[in-house]
Amino acid sequence: xxxxxxxxxxxxxxxxxxxxxxxxxxxxxxxxxxxxxxxxxxxxxxxxxxxxxxxxxxxxxxxxxxxxxxxxxxxxxxxxxxxxxxxxxxxxxxxxxxxxxxxxxxxxxxxxxxxxxxxxxxxxxxxxxxxxxxxxxxxxxxxxxxxxxxxxxxxxxxxxxxxxxxxxxxxxxxxxxxxxxxxxxxxxxxxxxxxxxxxxxxxxxxxxxxxxxxxxxxxxxxxxxxxxxxxx
Amino acid sequence: xxxxxxxxxxxxxxxxxxxxxxxxxxxxxxxxxxxxxxxxxxxxxxxxxxxxxxxxxxxxxxxxxxxxxxxxxxxxxxxxxxxxxxxxxxxxxxxxxxxxxxxxxxxxxxxxxxxxxxxxxxxxx
Numbered sequence: 001x002x003x004x005x006x007x008x009x010x011x012x013x014x015x016x017x018x019x020x021x022x023x024x025x026x027x028x029x030x031x032x033x034x035x036x037x038x039x040x041x042x043x044x045x046x047x048x049x050x051x052x053x054x055x056x057x058x059x060x061x062x063x064x065x066x067x068x069x070x071x072x073x074x075x076x077x078x079x080x081x082x083x084x085x086x087x088x089x090x091x092x093x094x095x096x097x098x099x100x101x102x103x104x105x106x107x108x109x110x111x112x113x114x115x116x117x118x119x120x121x122x123x124x125x126x127x128x129x130x131x132x133x134x135x136x137x138x139x140x141x142x143x144x145x146x147x148x149x150x151x152x153x154x155x156x157x158x159x160x161x162x163x164x165x166x167x168x169x170x171x172x173x174x175x176x177x178x179x180x181x182x183x184x185x186x187x188x189x190x191x192x193x194x195x196x197x198x199x200x201x202x203x204x205x206x207x208x209x210x211x212x213x214x215x216x217x218x219x220x221x222x223x224x225x226x227x228x229x230x231x232x
Numbered sequence: 233x234x235x236x237x238x239x240x241x242x243x244x245x246x247x248x249x250x251x252x253x254x255x256x257x258x259x260x261x262x263x264x265x266x267x268x269x270x271x272x273x274x275x276x277x278x279x280x281x282x283x284x285x286x287x288x289x290x291x292x293x294x295x296x297x298x299x300x301x302x303x304x305x306x307x308x309x310x311x312x313x314x315x316x317x318x319x320x321x322x323x324x325x326x327x328x329x330x331x332x333x334x335x336x337x338x339x340x341x342x343x344x345x346x347x348x349x350x351x352x353x354x355x356x357x
Contacts, residue, residue, distance in 0.1 A: 032277055164275060171272040192241050192276045212240040212280070221237035 002065040004029040004148050004179045005050065009059030012045050012203075019045040021203040022059065029147070030176055032193055034211075034222070035183040037200035038230050043183040044081060046200070047152050050181075051078050064147060074104070077146035079138060081153050085125055091136060092121040098140050110143035113169060117162070131158045138166060142173045149180040155189065167193055188223040197222050199229060233274050241276060245284035248274075253293055253304055254315045264294065264302045 003026045010023040020042045027033055037043050048054040049061050052068030063072040085094055091114070098105045114121060117135050125133065134157045141149065154170075155163045163186075171193060174180050184190055191197070191211055199207035206229065214222050235244050252258050264285075265273065271281040285302060288294045292310045296302050305311060330340050 031279070167275050168272045171275065171278065172268065176268070176278065192235055192280070195277055195279050211277070212242060215238060215240045219238045221235070224237055 001028060003027055003062075004064055005181070006062040006065075007046075007059065008061075010046075010049065010056055010061050011058040012042075012049060012054060013057045018203050020049075023203075023205060025198065025205060025208065027179060027181070029179050031195040032170075032174075032180045032182065034187070034191065034194040034197040035181055035200065036185070036187060036197055036222070036226055037183075038185070041200045042203040043200055044152060045203075047078075047150055047181075047183060050148075050150055051076060074102075075147040077102075077141045077144040077149045079141040079149075079151040079154055083133060083137065085133075085137065087124070087126040089125050090121065091119065091123055091125065091128075094125065094136070094140065095121065098143070102144055104145040106143050106145055109173065110139055113139045113143065113173075117165065131162065134158055135162060135166070138169070142169055145175065147178055149174060149178065151180065151182045153184055154182060155184065155186055160189075163189060187226050188221070191222040194222070199226065201230065233276075242280050242283040242287065245274065245276060245281065246287050249284065249288060250293065250314060250318070253311060254318055258304045260304055260308065260311065261306045262304045263300075264304065266301065 005025065005027040007023045007025040010020060010025075011018070012020040023046070035043050035046070045054065049056060050063060050068060052072065061068065064075060066072050089097070095107060095110055098110075099107050111121075114136075117132075117139075119128075119132060119136060119139075125136070128136065134154075138151070138154050141151065149170075151170075155166055158166065167190060170180060170182075182190065182194075194211050196208065196210045197214065198205055207225075209217070211222055214220065214225055218225050220228070233244075233248060235241055249258070258264070264270065267278055267281050267285065270285075271278040274281070285294065289296060289302075291314070292307065293305050293314060294302050295305060327340065330343075335343075
């Protein structure tokens with residue numbers, strides 16, 4: 001089976017600053033992976049490399065066996081940590097744009113999720129609250145029938161009730177062969193949805209284990225282990 | 233559902249579903265939700281749910297019909313055995329805690345009767 005993500009000796013420097021150092025990571029399809037690390041640890045750099053928004057300084061990265069580019073963008077659904085949608089558009093315009101842009105976009109799925117979360121399609125994006133904007137973006141990303149979902153901080157700005165709905169949305173809407181990579185620092189809220197977690201610190205991977213192995217080996221939840229490993 | 237930090241999640245799911253089978257929340261022969269729906273309901277990873285269901289199946293509490301899904305066991309004996317086991321575990325834990333407080337068997341019996349009578353009355357009201 002081709003790994004959905006394969007990094008070999010992957011490094012990324014910004015000028016003299018090292019953001020990622022010699023990352024070796026193989027992720028098989030059909031899993032939900034937590035990408036965990038403190039601020040500035042390299043999570044977003046890795047995510048941008050997966051999406052072809054940055055080029056490696058050294059080493060290689062393959063998505064489903066291909067270098068990130070046009071072909072991988074067809075199979076990767078990416079939730080950015082920043083809003084890139086145009087403020088003046090209505091929610092329904094944005095849906096239309098996604099439908100035009102991505103052949104795998106499932107409009108019906110998106111409509112159902114919007115209805116569940118009580119979001120009016122006629123509203124302008126500009127007039128939505130910060131949390132609702134985040135929900136709309138997540139809906140757009142999860143409504144694609146992708147092979148790899150890369151979610152950069154999907155739950156940071158929403159209230160706990162919506163957080164639960166979002167976790168359930170992620171669980172319901174990815175197909176079993178697909179892979180979901182979620183970066184977050186709200187670990188306690190989400191760790192039970194992960195198969196495995198990757199701890200990343202100062203551009204290096206210090207741990208890649210299944211959630212139940214963390215509990216068995218360390219007698220701790222992922223959240224507790226994280227607090228210990230990354231103690232300030 | 234909230235999970236303990238030091239016990240594998242799949243085992244906590246096993247315990248939760250076991251409790252629901254024992255207390256009749258899931259009746260014998262009842263069809264269980266699909267792995268995916270069940271996982272979403274409990275907000276856990278589908279592979280973890282799969283593992284928990286496999287464990288329950290190996291203990292004989294649920295069974296799989298190849299094309300139509302998973303069902304709660306119809307075997308009353310297995311369910312009763314599991315229930316008895318659960319009752320013993322709860323009792324053991326309680327007795328250990330009472331022993332740590334240096335209570336005698338007679339004193340424990342009195343307290344249990346007292347508590348039982350009170351709970352029954354409250355239930356009637």
